[in-house]
Amino acid sequence: GQIVKLADYRPTDFVLLGVDMTLRLFEGHTDVMTVLAFERREGVAIDAPLGLDGDGLILDSIALDGEILSPARYDATPDALVVRELPANGPFELRLENRIAPEENTELMGLYRSNGIWCTQCEAEGFRRITYFPDRPDVLAPYRVRIEAEKAVAPVLLSNGNPIETGELPEGRHYAVWDDPFKKPSYLFAVVAGDLDALHDSFVTTSGRTVALGVYTEKGRAPQAAYAMDALKRSMAWDERRFGREYDLDVFNVVAIADFNMGAMENKGLNVFNHKYVLLDQDLATDGDYAGVETVIAHEYFHNWTGNRITCRDWFQLCLKEGLTVYRDQEFSADERERTVQRIASVRRLKAHQFPEDQGPLQHPVRPAEYREINNFYTATVYDKGAEVVRMIATLLGETDFRAGMDLYFERHDGDAATIEDFIACFEEAGGLDLSQFSLWYAQAGTPTLTVTESWDPEQRQHTVSLRQSLARGAAGTGTEPMVVPVRFGLVGGNGEDRHAESEVSGAARLKGDLIVLSGGDATITFTGLSDRPYLSVLRDFSAPVMLDHEQSEAERLALGRLDPNLFNRWRALDDLIAEGLTLAARRPLGDGQPALKDAIVDALLATAGDDEIDPAFRAQALTLPAETDIARQLRDNVDPDRVHQVADAARAAIGTRGLASFERLSAERATTEPFSPDAASVGRRALANAALAYRCAATGDPAAALAQYQAASNMTDRLGALAILAHRFSGDDASRSALDDFYRRFEHDDLVLDKWFALQATAPTHDAVETVERLANHPRFTMRNPNRVRTVVGSFAAVNQVAFHRPDGAGYRWVADKLAALDRINPQIAARIATTFRAWRSFEPGRRAKLKETLRQISEIKGLSKDLKDIVDRSRK
Ligand code: DPP
Numbered sequence: 001g002q003i004v005k006l007a008d009y010r011p012t013d014f015v016l017l018g019v020d021m022t023l024r025l026f027e028g029h030t031d032v033m034t035v036l037a038f039e040r041r042e043g044v045a046i047d048a049p050l051g052l053d054g055d056g057l058i059l060d061s062i063a064l065d066g067e068i069l070s071p072a073r074y075d076a077t078p079d080a081l082v083v084r085e086l087p088a089n090g091p092f093e094l095r096l097e098n099r100i101a102p103e104e105n106t107e108l109m110g111l112y113r114s115n116g117i118w119c120t121q122c123e124a125e126g127f128r129r130i131t132y133f134p135d136r137p138d139v140l141a142p143y144r145v146r147i148e149a150e151k152a153v154a155p156v157l158l159s160n161g162n163p164i165e166t167g168e169l170p171e172g173r174h175y176a177v178w179d180d181p182f183k184k185p186s187y188l189f190a191v192v193a194g195d196l197d198a199l200h201d202s203f204v205t206t207s208g209r210t211v212a213l214g215v216y217t218e219k220g221r222a223p224q225a226a227y228a229m230d231a232l233k234r235s236m237a238w239d240e241r242r243f244g245r246e247y248d249l250d251v252f253n254v255v256a257i258a259d260f261n262m263g264a265m266e267n268k269g270l271n272v273f274n275h276k277y278v279l280l281d282q283d284l285a286t287d288g289d290y291a292g293v294e295t296v297i298a299h300e301y302f303h304n305w306t307g308n309r310i311t312c313r314d315w316f317q318l319c320l321k322e323g324l325t326v327y328r329d330q331e332f333s334a335d336e337r338e339r340t341v342q343r344i345a346s347v348r349r350l351k352a353h354q355f356p357e358d359q360g361p362l363q364h365p366v367r368p369a370e371y372r373e374i375n376n377f378y379t380a381t382v383y384d385k386g387a388e389v390v391r392m393i394a395t396l397l398g399e400t401d402f403r404a405g406m407d408l409y410f411e412r413h414d415g416d417a418a419t420i421e422d423f424i425a426c427f428e429e430a431g432g433l434d435l436s437q438f439s440l441w442y443a444q445a446g447t448p449t450l451t452v453t454e455s456w457d458p459e460q461r462q463h464t465v466s467l468r469q470s471l472a473r474g475a476a477g478t479g480t481e482p483m484v485v486p487v488r489f490g491l492v493g494g495n496g497e498d499r500h501a502e503s504e505v506s507g508a509a510r511l512k513g514d515l516i517v518l519s520g521g522d523a524t525i526t527f528t529g530l531s532d533r534p535y536l537s538v539l540r541d542f543s544a545p546v547m548l549d550h551e552q553s554e555a556e557r558l559a560l561g562r563l564d565p566n567l568f569n570r571w572r573a574l575d576d577l578i579a580e581g582l583t584l585a586a587r588r589p590l591g592d593g594q595p596a597l598k599d600a601i602v603d604a605l606l607a608t609a610g611d612d613e614i615d616p617a618f619r620a621q622a623l624t625l626p627a628e629t630d631i632a633r634q635l636r637d638n639v640d641p642d643r644v645h646q647v648a649d650a651a652r653a654a655i656g657t658r659g660l661a662s663f664e665r666l667s668a669e670r671a672t673t674e675p676f677s678p679d680a681a682s683v684g685r686r687a688l689a690n691a692a693l694a695y696r697c698a699a700t701g702d703p704a705a706a707l708a709q710y711q712a713a714s715n716m717t718d719r720l721g722a723l724a725i726l727a728h729r730f731s732g733d734d735a736s737r738s739a740l741d742d743f744y745r746r747f748e749h750d751d752l753v754l755d756k757w758f759a760l761q762a763t764a765p766t767h768d769a770v771e772t773v774e775r776l777a778n779h780p781r782f783t784m785r786n787p788n789r790v791r792t793v794v795g796s797f798a799a800v801n802q803v804a805f806h807r808p809d810g811a812g813y814r815w816v817a818d819k820l821a822a823l824d825r826i827n828p829q830i831a832a833r834i835a836t837t838f839r840a841w842r843s844f845e846p847g848r849r850a851k852l853k854e855t856l857r858q859i860s861e862i863k864g865l866s867k868d869l870k871d872i873v874d875r876s877r878k
């Protein structure tokens, strides 16, 4: 495949003035007619041809300003259309006709059918599978779209913008015309047609315009869209309040689709969603599902300004819309729910997904400089680290200046296809500061290490804090210059209050309130006038995406875990102690008789968990051990996933045993069946009770309490929480089998719930889960055609089930490779995503390392390997 480079960017030779499309939908095929108005850009050579992108297209006819073109004037291949001898001056019109087959589109890019519903996915390069087009994000134009279909099959016809006309056609057909006055790139184009139900509502914007809202679902499921609709209205109000952003069209529609590669897609005025992020019902959905719907609805809605009104100049700038929009949806969740708990969840996700990516062979900067396949860059680095970079800008500027910078960005770049440089310039102006060094965060890949050391001088009563940053060169080969690292901190006294102290800085840093802005390799800050030694609470709220190397005694960290007025760091003090304990234990040989966690640490955890004064959601977070993949990452090399799992499991049993009475109380309390509500407080109580139940069962080795909760549950969170314990801790036992069978019988009618049944079994941490997934893949309800189903069986097995995927005999690797070979022919994008689980091969002990390496080689030799999968495998092997 060809490498696309940021440095090669240049604008198109022709400016697109407008798009007029007609899609005639029939059973088995769709006829597409596209009229494109162009104008040669000033200064472009008279003989410059017009090149359009295609992907698997066959051109049926082409006319220029109404005249059929002779074949000498153009070259049409499936991948490109080149037209020569175009008018020197003034606009001209190209009229193209082609036929496509949405029914045969298994990649789910372009126009395809899902359960009989026609829908589109065009980001990043799907539009070229519908028609020849300058399919790149810097080509913006207004669109008019006419859809025709048989009325009985597709009574609902939707596209971007506002509806302007509908009417009847012969032979039971009808049509609708949609007009989108906002110039947009082709990746935001969308069409949906089918027999859909809808939930309707409206929203009055701050300037008094009424927007008609619709959430479309498969027949009979509209009531399940109620929470999505509520989240949408809250998102619209929040964006007005927080960022002054008002919605701009007369309608806003969301459509829930069963077969969808991504979570959702922010098409202008017509968001298309994976139905997993729309449909909810307390009997069918967990609290996590509710949170997912809220986040994704908000995220896609927020794209209307950060992504659509201001889009990206090229795909290298993907983080311009994604990092910023993730930052915005995280802020929304923080405002709507509980800030610290949301922050803990985001940091956990960053560490679980982005850190390993940034420290392995698929490493790339937040703004990559080159790619072979853009679909492979919708990554944790672009999204989540991209959001962290925006968060750091907000931290450095402070609330007022950050908002001023955002306002300037919206004002200056509305209607533009912008770059990171454009974005940064707005904050430089608003904050009156130079962000050129800061911008290295976009260009340098890798996770920096921040090393912090302290020394207390009892004579002088002064505390010296030294900070040092370092960045190792990784697979991306980008620079390792010192960056601007905002370090939020506090000096905590024994009374749990932040001390104020005089300070003096030496080295490359400055102090701004509770922020140390480190800008060079190292700096030292001396705090004076202290009565006694404070506890240093550093990197509060995870103010920069770095690995913190802070040598601090266990006693100090236990004190901060109790006292720190910054709740995030109170959580982290304990979490770090636990992670460190587990990492050390995993390095020791099996059965050395030493406990995984010291009693003092367990007691601190139990004190937090049992303290009814503390928010239950926070206590549940505290009880959630670091992910085994995160422990593996911290081990760095010679990882044995079985050992990591044994250590984590032993820790759970030890915590459960020591806190049994408390866990019995906490898990039983909530069995007093309070009525279901998805609000944050109720969610926190359920999370705590379910965590307590898991520890209780880990301690007793008895599934009875889980089985009782499974049977008595009045909502899916409690039911699934109990089932997860049965399926994982008691995998293979009668209690587990009968509960799984019961769950299947209860919910087999609902594919989204069935996914949970598949996922729980695929992730059971036992070696025989390899045989389980083989059985699941042969289950009549398994299909490679539904991305959610593939992700729950193959994807979660490979990404989550560290014990079975990494079974020492290599059977897990072989099974996944086998599935990837089949999947790649159907949906290469999903295959490539799942294949990223092989990337960490170097970090394992020699046996697994060799087998992983060999499996990667075998995958690379699959005949007809897609560009998507080949790109991941090639980069992973390096
Ligand atoms: N639809 C995906 C998202 O919103 C890609 N833009 O992140």
Ligand code: ZN
Residues within 6 Å of the ligand: 299, 303, 321, 322, 325
């Ligand atoms: Zn997005």
